[in-house]
Amino acid sequence: MNLVYINSTNGLSKAALETVTYAKKLGGEVLVVTNGNASADTLSTLGAYGASGVLQDPSIDGQDPSQLVKLVAAAAQKANASTIVFSHDLVGKAVAPRLSVRLKAGLVAGAVALPEADGSIKVNVFSGKAFGFVRVNSSVRIISLLPNSIQPEQTSGSCSVEAFDGQAGTSSIVVKATKKPEGAIALPEAELVVSAGRGLKGPENWGMVEDLASALGAATACSRPVADIGWRPHHEHVGQTGVAIRPNLYIAAGISGAIQHLAGVNGSKVIVVINTDAEAPFFKAADYGIVGDAFEVLPRFTEAVKRFKAAQH
Amino acid sequence: MNILVCISKAPDTTSKIAFTNGNTQFDENGVQYIVNPYDEWYALVRALEIKEAQGGNVTIITVGSAADDAVIRKALAIGADEAVRIDAPATDAYYTAMQIAAYAKTKSFDLILTGKETIDYNGSQVGGMLAEALDLPYVAIATKLDVAGSTVSCQREILGGVQEVEVQAPVVISCAKGMAEQRIPNMRGIMAARTKPLTVVAPEALEALTSFSTYSMPAAKSSVKLIDPNNLDELVTLLHNEAKVI
Numbered sequence: 001m002n003l004v005y006i007n008s009t010n011g012l013s014k015a016a017l018e019t020v021t022y023a024k025k026l027g028g029e030v031l032v033v034t035n036g037n038a039s040a041d042t043l044s045t046l047g048a049y050g051a052s053g054v055l056q057d058p059s060i061d062g063q064d065p066s067q068l069v070k071l072v073a074a075a076a077q078k079a080n081a082s083t084i085v086f087s088h089d090l091v092g093k094a095v096a097p098r099l100s101v102r103l104k105a106g107l108v109a110g111a112v113a114l115p116e117a118d119g120s121i122k123v124n125v126f127s128g129k130a131f132g133f134v135r136v137n138s139s140v141r142i143i144s145l146l147p148n149s150i151q152p153e154q155t156s157g158s159c160s161v162e163a164f165d166g167q168a169g170t171s172s173i174v175v176k177a178t179k180k181p182e183g184a185i186a187l188p189e190a191e192l193v194v195s196a197g198r199g200l201k202g203p204e205n206w207g208m209v210e211d212l213a214s215a216l217g218a219a220t221a222c223s224r225p226v227a228d229i230g231w232r233p234h235h236e237h238v239g240q241t242g243v244a245i246r247p248n249l250y251i252a253a254g255i256s257g258a259i260q261h262l263a264g265v266n267g268s269k270v271i272v273v274i275n276t277d278a279e280a281p282f283f284k285a286a287d288y289g290i291v292g293d294a295f296e297v298l299p300r301f302t303e304a305v306k307r308f309k310a311a312q313h
Numbered sequence: 314m315n316i317l318v319c320i321s322k323a324p325d326t327t328s329k330i331a332f333t334n335g336n337t338q339f340d341e342n343g344v345q346y347i348v349n350p351y352d353e354w355y356a357l358v359r360a361l362e363i364k365e366a367q368g369g370n371v372t373i374i375t376v377g378s379a380a381d382d383a384v385i386r387k388a389l390a391i392g393a394d395e396a397v398r399i400d401a402p403a404t405d406a407y408y409t410a411m412q413i414a415a416y417a418k419t420k421s422f423d424l425i426l427t428g429k430e431t432i433d434y435n436g437s438q439v440g441g442m443l444a445e446a447l448d449l450p451y452v453a454i455a456t457k458l459d460v461a462g463s464t465v466s467c468q469r470e471i472l473g474g475v476q477e478v479e480v481q482a483p484v485v486i487s488c489a490k491g492m493a494e495q496r497i498p499n500m501r502g503i504m505a506a507r508t509k510p511l512t513v514v515a516p517e518a519l520e521a522l523t524s525f526s527t528y529s530m531p532a533a534k535s536s537v538k539l540i541d542p543n544n545l546d547e548l549v550t551l552l553h554n555e556a557k558v559i
């Protein structure tokens with residue numbers, strides 16, 4: 001039996017659908033466990049992705065990983081689960097390692113593919129500069145799946161949703177405030193990303209970057225010096241010492257393409273580079289390149305995207 | 314505050330990544346090791362700031378061999394008071410975390426800090442594993458950390474934003490950008506580091522739960538297709554028809 005933990009407090013995220021699809025593709029029955037108050041109507045749609053049932057504990061708000069680990073461990077015991085799947089997102093990173101110790105089950109952190117024929121599972125290592133194949137030596141295994149590694153696959157059907165008491169005790173983490181910028185697309189889950197570097201010269205020029213991002217429906221990102229100088233918030237910093245991302249499309253304007261930057265973005269499926277310097281190292285990692293001034297190219301790019309979108313309707 | 318900072322070595326960020334022995338082992342030939350940036354820049358520096366403001370003691374701990382003492386001395390030069398090395402190869406995150414937990418159980422630390430991940434295996438695992446083994450609360454991927462008495466206030470990342478949380482010490486925290494600024498060790502620090510205590514501890518008998526069977530390198534990119542900067546419609550068409558990403 002495969003057990004999947006999903007965070008459903010803000011509805012069913014793409015990451016959640018990816019993990020259920022992944023568990024289905026592992027073979028065997030798939031049970032989902034979740035916390036929070038998502039409606040049974042919403043949760044039952046997981047049946048179309050391969051779940052045979054959902055266990056829901058509404059008493060846990062999900063802020064304390066030590067409560068979530070008790071919930072998932074209780075569900076794993078009930079289901080006699082041999083594989084437990086998480087998303088390698090901020091919740092998965094907090095809960096899966098705790099569960100590994102609790103169940104003495106090996107954790108494959110950040111899987112990017114289904115298991116190989118020999119059972120080993122591919123992960124990114126050296127910040128995306130290479131891949132490693134992890135073998136789990138315990139009878140129960142835990143896999144946390146890097147977002148955007150596989151696509152959700154929907155068929156038809158629905159599944160049952162059952163109330164479940166995870167016996168999780170009380171939370172030891174008190175939430176004082178939550179800040180989520182309205183409308184912003186979360187970078188780690190984004191399929192399209194527009195990123196810019198020191199070549200943009202100053203924070204007052206980021207309007208061009210945001211315009212292209214909003215025309216595409218993309219998230220924004222930046223190089224490390226840009227976050228260090230305070231032109232952009234830290235959470236936008238991508239690279240070896242920032243966020244590692246693997247969107248379908250990464251557009252880099254005014255970024256030189258230093259090895260530490262590439263490490264965090266070279267898992268992107270398609271890379272577009274805009275740089276005045278034809279010798280910029282980033283062109284070696286790019287699929288499409290534009291040797292040109294970002295101040296001219298970005299607004300033209302935005303207009304071209306708008307024309308394309310208008311023509312599609 | 315009695316603070317334990319978990320330190321890992323990591324290959325310098327400019328290292329050439331290659332594998333040997335039929336792609337089963339990382340090729341250490343010519344690789345320079347540094348203190349993992351998250352451990353050093355954020356966890357260790359913030360620990361030192363807290364100690365400087367409120368008093369206390371900062372111990373660093375690593376699981377590794379004598380070859381890692383150079384990396385330990387670097388962390389001592391930045392200002393940690395003492396170091397512990399558990400004398401065993403860090404075979405996997407579980408093995409590493411359980412070794413550190415066994416040591417931490419013999420002491421009483423108010424704060425146990427790790428980096429948010431290492432830049433070599435990127436697992437983000439050791440902090441959470443330690444918290445579970447020690448039955449402590451865990452704040453993952455914290456970008457701010459303040460302490461008042463036994464109340465620990467953190468800002469942590471959540472999907473699409475940040476959150477301010479409070480928790481009572483003792484607690485395990487994994488540290489990320491925003492928490493502190495990198496410190497460059499000065500000559501006095503480097504001299505002092507030579508004589509600071511480094512205790513070598515024998516490992517517990519434990520089995521790792523995972524291992525790497527092989528490694529591979531990403532396929533080389535085919536060469537870049539150059540687009541006329543005056544013809545962005547062509548790029549959009551290619552992204553739609555050829556690359557199929559928009």
Ligand SMILES: Cc1cc2nc3c(=O)[nH]c(=O)nc-3n(C[C@H](O)[C@H](O)[C@H](O)COP(=O)(O)OP(=O)(O)OC[C@H]3O[C@@H](n4cnc5c(N)ncnc54)[C@H](O)[C@@H]3O)c2cc1C
Nearest residue numbers: 197198199223224239240241254255256258260261276294
């Ligand atoms: C330990 C360590 C870790 C690091 N981690 C990271 C990391 O995680 N992420 C990261 O990004 N960096 C990281 N770095 C820094 C990295 O080495 C580079 O310094 C950094 O990525 C450079 O940022 P940049 O490309 O924005 O700036 P620059 O290197 O200054 O490049 C600016 C580019 O913009 C181009 N340009 C200038 N004007 C224009 C214009 N009008 N239009 C178009 N192009 C223009 C220039 O040709 C140039 O290529 C790390 C460094 C170290 C030592």
